[in-house]
Amino acid sequence: MVCKACFEVGIKLGALFHQFLGVPISFENVDLIEKTIESCVKLQPYVVDVKVEVDRKTLEEKLSRLGYTTLSPEMLKVEVVVEVENVKVRGTLKWVEEMKYPYMDFEVISF
Amino acid sequence: MVCKACFEVGIKLGALFHQFLGVPISFENVDLIEKTIESCVKLQPYVVDVKVEVDRKTLEEKLSRLGYTTLSPEMLKVEVVVEVENVKVRGTLKWVEEMKYPYMDFEVISF
Amino acid sequence: MVCKACFEVGIKLGALFHQFLGVPISFENVDLIEKTIESCVKLQPYVVDVKVEVDRKTLEEKLSRLGYTTLSPEMLKVEVVVEVENVKVRGTLKWVEEMKYPYMDFEVISF
Amino acid sequence: MVCKACFEVGIKLGALFHQFLGVPISFENVDLIEKTIESCVKLQPYVVDVKVEVDRKTLEEKLSRLGYTTLSPEMLKVEVVVEVENVKVRGTLKWVEEMKYPYMDFEVISF
Numbered sequence: 001m002v003c004k005a006c007f008e009v010g011i012k013l014g015a016l017f018h019q020f021l022g023v024p025i026s027f028e029n030v031d032l033i034e035k036t037i038e039s040c041v042k043l044q045p046y047v048v049d050v051k052v053e054v055d056r057k058t059l060e061e062k063l064s065r066l067g068y069t070t071l072s073p074e075m076l077k078v079e080v081v082v083e084v085e086n087v088k089v090r091g092t093l094k095w096v097e098e099m100k101y102p103y104m105d106f107e108v109i110s111f
Numbered sequence: 112m113v114c115k116a117c118f119e120v121g122i123k124l125g126a127l128f129h130q131f132l133g134v135p136i137s138f139e140n141v142d143l144i145e146k147t148i149e150s151c152v153k154l155q156p157y158v159v160d161v162k163v164e165v166d167r168k169t170l171e172e173k174l175s176r177l178g179y180t181t182l183s184p185e186m187l188k189v190e191v192v193v194e195v196e197n198v199k200v201r202g203t204l205k206w207v208e209e210m211k212y213p214y215m216d217f218e219v220i221s222f
Numbered sequence: 223m224v225c226k227a228c229f230e231v232g233i234k235l236g237a238l239f240h241q242f243l244g245v246p247i248s249f250e251n252v253d254l255i256e257k258t259i260e261s262c263v264k265l266q267p268y269v270v271d272v273k274v275e276v277d278r279k280t281l282e283e284k285l286s287r288l289g290y291t292t293l294s295p296e297m298l299k300v301e302v303v304v305e306v307e308n309v310k311v312r313g314t315l316k317w318v319e320e321m322k323y324p325y326m327d328f329e330v331i332s333f
Numbered sequence: 334m335v336c337k338a339c340f341e342v343g344i345k346l347g348a349l350f351h352q353f354l355g356v357p358i359s360f361e362n363v364d365l366i367e368k369t370i371e372s373c374v375k376l377q378p379y380v381v382d383v384k385v386e387v388d389r390k391t392l393e394e395k396l397s398r399l400g401y402t403t404l405s406p407e408m409l410k411v412e413v414v415v416e417v418e419n420v421k422v423r424g425t426l427k428w429v430e431e432m433k434y435p436y437m438d439f440e441v442i443s444f
Contacts, residue, residue: 006225007313007328010232019133019240021403022354024126029150036147039140043179064434068154070354073403091229101397106229114339118424118439121343130351132292133243175323181243184292202340212286217340237357244352251372258369261362265401290376 002111005084008046009091012080013104016041016052017073017093025075026068030054033071041080048088049081055095073102087111113222116195119157120202123191124215127152127163128184128204136186137179141165144182152191159199160192166206184213198222224333227306230268231313234302235326238263238274239295239315247297248290252276255293263302270310271303277317295324309333335444338417341379342424345413346437349374349385350406350426358408359401363387366404374413381421382414388428406435420444 016037025033034052041050054075062069078093088110096103127148136144145163152161165186173180189204199221207214238259247255256274263272276297284291300315310332318325349370358366367385374383387408395402411426421443429436 002225003228003328003330007228007232007326010229010234011236011326012232014233014236014238015135015240016236018237018355019135022130022351024130024151024154026154029147029154032143032147032150036140036143039143040135043135043137043140045177062433065432066156066434069433070406072405099398100395100402101399104229104233106225108225114335114439114441117336117340118343118437121340121345122347122437123343125344125347125349126351127347129244129348133240173322176321177323180322181295183294210287211284211291212288215340215344217336219336241355241357246348246352246373246376248376251369251376254365254369254372258362258365261365262357265357265359265362267399288378 001085001087002089002108005046005082005087005089006106008084009080009082009089009106010104012041012044012047012082013078013091013093016078017076017102020071021073023071024068025054025059025071026063027059030056030059046082046084047080048083051079053077076102081109112196112198113200113219116157116193116198116200117217119195120191120193120200120217121215123152123155123158123193124189124202124204127189128187128213131182132184134182135179136165136170136182137174138170141167141170157193157195158191159194162190164188187213192220223307223309224311224330227268227304227309227311227330228328230306231302231304231311231328232326234263234266234269234304235300235313235315238300239298239324242293243295245293246290247276247281247293248285249281252278252281268304268306269302270305273301275299298324303331334418334420335422335441338379338415338420338422338441339439341417342413342415342422342439343437345374345377345380345415346411346424346426349411350409350435353404354406356404357401358387358392358404359396360392363389363392379415379417380413381416384412386410409435414442
């Protein structure tokens, strides 16, 4: 069940990252975007908790002269918890500047 | 200006179609998805109005045994109005079953 | 290491599914699409093997009157193998018609 | 017909931009990615020519410590020509650094 939970949390992180990159975003709809991504993750099997944050500082830096930009890997910070028969695993996604990479990791939090 | 308005409305329809296909969706978040797509289109230049509808009947038919599905071309109905220096053009997207195609069209509504 | 390998293979399946849904496809470029998706998966960490198949029968059924369609969940069949320190896990994705769902699964093949 | 051609070229630019952002890319598969995007655009109605270039300098700068990155707006340079009843329109997409924006434009080249 631990393996299954790790597999499932990996799916959720890979899925949301590649689904939502490119979404038009600004300070006007950033709250809505976060809430919507969370709603999409929650629909998926085994998910018991999810928190999506778009980094406002990075968003501000990326804003175009037209006042918006598109969601980029540098902005996303995510935490997803899945539960498979009492095994809980937390998956995380965050941009690591030194690696120039959206690093995904996991931690078994109960089993 | 008419050409420019037609060009701009085409961009908006092509963009939203390819950005949001695949989004996890159910009756729980369909209102939110519609509102979010609208918020994304509104950020883009020249847009003065937008209406996104996900067809509930198609959504219901497509629901998996897990209670959700992913946004597919058959579900989307969209109307976007752009305005470029007093020229208004309305672009539309809707699934045409006989063509098995998400047909996009436009109409100059004032100039 | 088994958990890590399961996590990683989950990421790959979730990622490719949500990245490539919606891609314009026909019999003219289907081989190229398969090869390209495989090339994208191979770039990612721990991947040692990947096979992507677009079901030709489903593709044919889905073709629009214009001779092409967009990649949909029903068409995709994928196998990805990751290796993390001698642990190999095979992840699979295929459409299950009875569930109306793109089912993802995994199997530990050596450890 | 000029308006129709402008509308159609807008669709193609908006579509490809939002479909392919996020694709895993490196020097190993960049040629393939360009060719594949072109193949997808060519399937669409009215397209008579298309040229997709991923900027190698930007690609190199964006490469993560893992040797690949994901396709981002800064990398894309595209030219698409559509023809609607003898009217040809060329649409272009390129990153404009001063605007921090992927600028799309068009030009009627024969009518």
